[in-house]
Amino acid sequence: MATAASPSRVSPRPTSNEGTHPEQQYLDLMRRIWEEGDERVDRTGVGTRSVFGAQLRFDLADGAMPLLTTKRVYWKTATREFLWFLTGRTNIRELCAQGVEIWTDWPLDRYRRETGEDISRKDFSARIVADEEFALRWGDLGPVYGKQWTDWPVYEPAGNGLFAQRERGVNQVADVVESIRNNPGSRRHIVEGWNVAELDQMALPPCHKTYQFHVADGKLSGLLYQRSCDVALGLPFNLWGGALFIRMLAQQCDLEPGELVWMGGDTHLYLNHAELVAAQLSRVPDGSPKLEIARRPESIFDYRIEDFEVTGYAPQAHIAAPVAV
Known part of the structure; x- marks a missing residue:
């Protein structure tokens, strides 16, 4: 339940169309x-x-x-x-090429942390699109x-107690x-x-x-x-x-x-x-x-x-x- 430090109540619910619209x-x-x-x-x-x-x-x-x-x-x-x-x-390269930035923040955050470069989101996305090698290094989400x-993934017996990925x-x-x-x-x-x-x-x-x-x-x-x-x-x-x-x-x-x-x-x-x-x-x-x-x-x-x-x-x-x- 709400605590004493919780945000104040928002304005009363509008009455027009109330309860009738699926939204x-x-x-x-x-x-x-x-x-x-x-x-x-x-x-x-x-x-x-x-x-x-x-x-x-x-x-x-x-x-x-x-x-x-x-x-x-x-x-x-x-x-x-x-x-x-x-x-x-x-890899986000395909998305960035279409102007879709939904997933860019996660690779961008990793790039900034690991390189120390404070690159903008716009410039990072542009480089992902323009440079395939850069995209392979920094644009994959796993x-x-x-x-x-x-x-x-499926793993199958490969002999000697080992398994190999199909x-x-x-x-x-x-x-x-x-x-x-x-x-x-x-x-x-x-x-x-x-x-x-x-x-x-x-x-x-x-x-x-x-x-x-x-x-x-x-x-x-x-x-x-x-x-x-x-x-x-x-x-x-x-x-x-x-x-x-x-x-x-x-x-x-x-x-x-x-x-x-x-x-x-x-x-x-x-x-x-x-x-x-x-x-x-x-x-x-x-x-x-x-x-x-x-x-x-x-x-x-x-x-x-x-x-x-x-x-x-x-x-x-x-x-x-x-x-x-």
Whole structure:
């Protein structure tokens, strides 16, 4: 519960459209964390207010997507990141070349610490794009999301009690497509990112770690579990990515989109996000963003950014806030 030193209560909830818009549950979670969450010392040193265990549900029928309207969410950036996950690659060079800086802060922080050079983020990204050798040295994140999703390592006996890593590991995404198509009633439609043996090699262990899918009445629903969730900056992207995953899988498996169920473990707001929280909670959600997928590629790995179009999205202004590394 809140301590005496906790941030003051934010302004009362706006009454217009209250309780009717799907986004209201996100705003209610934000308010609950800020007013009632435990104040905690976290890995970044910034400090958070946190609750443990949270759930949000979004109906994806008729193209609906959980795209926040109370601030601008850069859905194309989130989509580029998700498509990058599906490549299985782990170097930020490809992202930086597209102007996507979601992952730049972690390699940049390591570069500054190890070299002592106070290079700007812009200059670091430009050098990553321009210099392949530099990118290989400083731009790799380790075996993060996409590597685990598409190439989970497998070790086989090599004789004399030794084991060797198989050239290609398990492609969980390809396997889940086949599983949904051929055994829709299975309870094993899972994509997992939490590879305990490789956590210490990752720039950041997976936050959105487990995806599970469920087929019923010709619809595909998905559950996303996050062990750790930055509600202000991360969750808007995570909700989009989870819903996008469902939409792509549904198209590939001849199903209709069902529901996104999101579950959070340590669900938190950073203490230096006070202005963002106050601004966003003063706003009223409005509109019904929808996603159209222009074509059906041959496989789930063949989508391009041009395949996605959002309509009905008129968000309120972007709210900037610092990222805790």
